[in-house]
Amino acid sequence: MARKSRKQPVTETVVSTPVETGLYRTAAYLRLSSDDRRKQGDSLETQRNIIERYIAASPDLQLVECYTDNDKTGTNFNRPAFQQMMADIEAGKINCIIVKDLSRFGRNAIDAGYYLERYLPAKGVRFIAVNDSHDSLTSDGGIMLPIKNILAESYALDIGRKCKAVQHQKMLDGKFLGNYAPYGYQKCPEDCHHLIPNPDTAPVVQQIFSWIDGGMTYDEVARQLNRQNTLTPSHYNQSKGLVNAPADIGNGHWTRRSLVDLLADPVYLGDMIQGKTVVIGGRRTSVPSDQWIIVRNTHEPLVSRDVYDNIQLKREQRSEIYKNKAKKQTPYTENFFRGKIVCVHCGAAMHRKRQNKDGTYWFRCESQQKYGNGACEVVSIREQDILNVLMVMLHQQNKLMTGHYQSLLHQHDTISEDTALVATRKDIVQTKHIIQSLYENLVSDIITPEEYSQMKADYTEKLSQLTEQAGNIQEANQQRRQTVEHYQTLTDAVTKTLADRKLTALLVEHLVDRIEVHRDKTATIQLRYRQQLKEVG
Structure with a gap:
């Protein structure tokens, strides 16, 4: 069997029951792999028609979304449309899934069993496989459900083995299997x-x-x-x-x-x-x-x-000559600016060279050498000149960086709890109580069925918005805390660098975004932290 993959954790979610709403918010899931294209009856159009006919004959089902994974294997669940469907389940947008048959849902017995027997029931989500006559509302699947999952996985593994065997034999016969022919x-x-x-x-x-x-x-x-x-x-x-x-x-x-x-x-x-x-x-x-x-x-x-x-x-x-030369040479020092220095005239990355006379390192644009005269200007700069410019910039900006960080640190120290998050959570609890009381009021004839349906829809929508709002606030707060922590590390590193006058590759990676070199051997350095100031400010 296939190795068990990571899945969504099973957590409690507020999902409206069919008794309250009268309708299941249904998601149609369609999947087609490359192997399925050769078989009759598994096309996306056929799957869609079967599902639509079933929903048309089921008054308790309301189709709200159709999720389609085209050319995706069923042996794992890392499929874009499937993952989006799971996210919509977490958000409470759907509480029913319908597929043509179990093989469309997945061909991995362990993972499919997890979703069908644990995850979906825990979320209160109904599952229907039309051609397998399976409906979790009226049947728990019994022993046949895991057996069908195992058969689906075995079929996928068998097809995979046969395809590989055919391809291997074609290779042994000298047949070309690439997508497009080699140049020439x-x-x-x-x-x-x-x-x-x-x-x-x-x-x-x-x-x-x-x-x-x-x-x-x-x-x-x-x-x-x-x-x-x-x-x-x-x-x-x-x-x-x-x-x-x-x-x-x-x-x-x-x-x-x-x-x-x-x-x-x-x-x-x-x-x-x-x-x-x-x-x-x-x-x-x-x-x-x-x-x-x-x-x-x-x-x-x-x-x-x-x-x-x-x-x-x-x-x-030639390779042997280069190896012998390399053995005699002093090892190169670490290149702190790898991939960051570009020629401003042609946009190409500049290459680091060592001048053997005195061991001086240079960055040069090789566009002319590679592509011919006229491809670019003759652009070069000493590595030490870039280091000098960078150290001057750090001296100029260090006070600003330290002051801004202290301001952010004080801001986070003085705010113990986000009032917006507290208020949103309070509204969520109140809205849940209101939704729960609506059904009791309907049974007690305090409100009419029409009033119940309208009020239930309004408060459910409000609950969804509040839940999303609370999640956004939490995510923003977490991101802000992580950014401030990162900024603290960066500020401390810059202070130490100025004291020791020694850069590190890690600091350059976090600090420098891009260095543009001009024909007159001047450099324009773009620092990453300036953007970070805007993000956390």
């Missing part, structure tokens, strides 16, 4: 698991190998490609509509790193190497190279083995 290739129109040369990009790959084999450096090749406006692999895929996510596209420049990865890929020899990673417990993990699935000569090569092997040999030789 395209999927064969007659067989999506077979690669053929791409007439647009195959010549680019061959030219890159030829340049490197002929003696050009990686940086020279990158600059040449950028000058020719050659699309990078990610931008080429974007132009063909294969990728759209910004994280998968990049900045559009060829770099040394992208060339190293391309030139080391055996796919250009006509070999297929797959199974480099595996998903274990929901996380993708690298597989040792001796366990990769390698099949030779599965498609047309773009380069000869002699050229490929020659380039790999040169790369290994």
Whole structure:
């Protein structure tokens, strides 16, 4: 069985009973996984139709929300729509869930059992599985409910094993299983698991190998490609509509790193190497190279083995030279500003270099070196100059920071209890009493059913608003306390730094947001604490 996951704690919640309201506030839950798409009867539209017909024939059910998880596995409950439904249960918005069958709710026997047998009953939430003829209002499920959950989980595990077995066999047969073909290739129109040369990009790959084999450096090749406006692999895929996510596209420049990865890929020899990673417990993990699935000569090569092997040999030789140099050099000092220093002209992160003559550290913009002339200005600055500017800023701002912190500390010392929270909690208690007395007044004929329904709806809405208001106040107070504690730590660290004149990487991380360097070797430092002053002020 699957490992038990974290779930919502079972706590007491005010939920209107059907006797009081006459109607269950019902949530329809729909789920479809990638495996379900191949089966008839499990489409989202079919699930919705079955549920709507059932609700139409049930006068005590009122549909208030439809939650849909599309392309989500049922083996765990970490699904956006499901989690939103649980949050709405906690808020008292719904008190009934209806699904097409138990497998739509989940295919994890332990977790499904927890929700159906403990969590939902504790919250007073009714559960209906239409095709399984299960209704928690009229049946406790007996022995059949856990058996059906176990069968649903077994089915999911069996399907998963079969899919993995099929994929593994395809890898052993040398069939390509990627979402889109490697740069230089395209999927064969007659067989999506077979690669053929791409007439647009195959010549680019061959030219890159030829340049490197002929003696050009990686940086020279990158600059040449950028000058020719050659699309990078990610931008080429974007132009063909294969990728759209910004994280998968990049900045559009060829770099040394992208060339190293391309030139080391055996796919250009006509070999297929797959199974480099595996998903274990929901996380993708690298597989040792001796366990990769390698099949030779599965498609047309773009380069000869002699050229490929020659380039790999040169790369290994350069790597060995760099390692030997590194052993002789004094170790680099810690880089406090990693990822924080950028060129103001092009926005690129500046790289830290050491000048071997005197051990001075510099930050330089490498856009011109990487992408060619005109890509940016010649921008550089000494690390010590940045440290000097930062220490001056800290001296100037230290008194302000300390004074503001003392003011905040005094404010929190003088307020022992939030009066707004006390008043809101008092209103919640009173509103609960009123709601409880309404039903008694209805039974005693003090109010009419129409008056009861209207008043009950009004006070229930008020209770929901008060509960949300109390939660917001508590959350704001907690966040404020945490921010003040963080600010105290930051203020103490700044004071110590000024006394010792020694920065730490942790302080820089909390203190500095961004450092912009200009062509004239000046730096503009943006501090994080200024925003924190606004948040806690």
